Amino acid sequence: MPQSIRKRKKHSPTKMRPARTSLFHGSNQPFEIYQCKIEPSDVGEVLVKVNLAAICGSDLHTFTGRRTSPIPCILGHEAVGQVAESTDVTDFNGNTLNEGDRITWSIVSSCGTCLNCTSYQLPQKCETLSKYGHAQRSLPRDLNGGFAQYIRLQPGTAIFRLPDSMADSESVSLNCALSTVIAGLNVIDIGDSVVIQGCGMLGIYATSLLRYYGCGVVAVVDVRSDRLKMAKNFGATHTFNLTEVSPDQINDELLALTNQYGVDLVVEVSGVASAFTDSLDWLRIGGYYLTLGYVYPEAVTIVPMDKIVRKCLTIHGSHNYHPRFLGDAIEFVQETRHQYSFNLLIGNTYPLAEIDQAFQEAIKGNQIRIGLNPWE
Known part of the structure; x- marks a missing residue:
């Protein structure tokens, strides 16, 4: 059978239970907590167990109606987690990922071939861009946001291993806030x-x-x-x-x-x-x-x-970043973490079931970031 029409190989998740997720239905509306069946991953996808997520300012903009987002959707793009199943996918540096690896990832997946990705070196503006936490729910494969127990990373996502020395609380906002700042200052x-x-x-x-x-x-x-x-x-x-x-x-x-x-x-x-x-x-x-x-x-x-x-x-x-700047963000925090208490930037951390309270706390602005632990 020609390769182009072969059935895509799927990775079958072992010992997987349904994933608890939060569903956003519209500005200032309560989130819906629901169970989502974990479908097998297609080739090139990576299923990730979310250890910790953070409520970013853009999540607040969406929640309060300052910016629009397709609904229903799973919000959340600042997150850190562990590879949840065996995979043939490699990280940004070309090393094969292993089940259990603790990782962070770019907030978008991009094609790598369009004009924006190649000539302009702006993969965050890819013509076929998919952005985690900003995409509409698409059953049955709807694990596309960080406010859930699992997220499924798509082909074209830059994935980075995290050093064991860096805590989740130090790492959770690297793939948005810090990488964005580094990218902007680079030019x-x-x-x-x-x-x-x-x-x-x-x-x-x-x-x-x-x-x-x-x-x-x-x-x-x-x-x-x-x-x-x-x-x-x-x-x-x-x-x-x-x-x-x-x-x-x-x-x-x-x-x-x-x-x-x-x-x-x-x-x-x-x-x-x-x-x-x-x-x-x-x-x-x-x-x-x-x-x-x-x-x-x-x-x-x-x-x-x-x-x-x-x-x-x-x-x-400057908006978002080229994936290489996420690597720079990891190196910066690893080098300066004993000088600056980055872990203190994540304030109260709520269980996913209390996401409504978490958002109300984040809106007050008394803490730099509010965390969400999907497993509490």
Whole structure:
């Protein structure tokens, strides 16, 4: 029989029970907890037991209706787990995966052959992209989100083994927040002085990363004193609370720190539209503005374009990442985990059955990330 029409070989999961999953039905609606039958994996797929998942800001955007998602679906893309069955699939570095390997993975699967994947080197914008936690439920093979006991990784997903020394709580947000920050900074002339707008998970990662890169001034701007205090523990040299000082006062402070030139770079990770206009005065002539947080349609503001032109500013938007940056994220945390307490970025962890309470807690914003343990 010609290979092209052979029946695809399936891996039969052994000792598998139905998987408990959570189903999202629409903004501000209760999640449905249900049992999903685990179908055999096709060639190229990898069944993963989810050890820990985290509620990302984009999950909150979807839940509150700030961005749309096909429904019903299984939300969740920040996750870490273990290979749940034997497989012939290799990891990103070409090594065969084994059952029991603890792994993280890219938040998308991509074809590797389209124009975006090849010429533009933007596989996260693949023409046939599938994004975990943002795809509609497709019975019977619907394990495509992280808020479940198992997730099935599709061909075209970059998979990385995790070092034994790194805890799940240190690893769970690498495949979204940290990799996104590393990818964005990769195309920027960082310089020595930086302002970070926003002190959530991306802001904390950006703070520690920019100090690691050797920046002398890493100033963090937010409206929460508790988060700004945490930023200090992750390398911030200066912090500014917008409930206590105005953008103009911050500008005066930044000019004093940079010999009246202004900062080299502003990194936006707040998602607050007005943050963009605030920053234009802070940047030096020829400075760079990197935005990572405007991922919802209502991020609209009036911009004084003359400042961009007259100051010769470079504005760069970056969304998600090339898979190689996930490898860089693992190496960074492994190298600096004794300097920075990355495990503390995951706050309260809820059982999957209490996902409604977990989301309500995450919306309050009192903790950087809320965790979900599908097995409790």
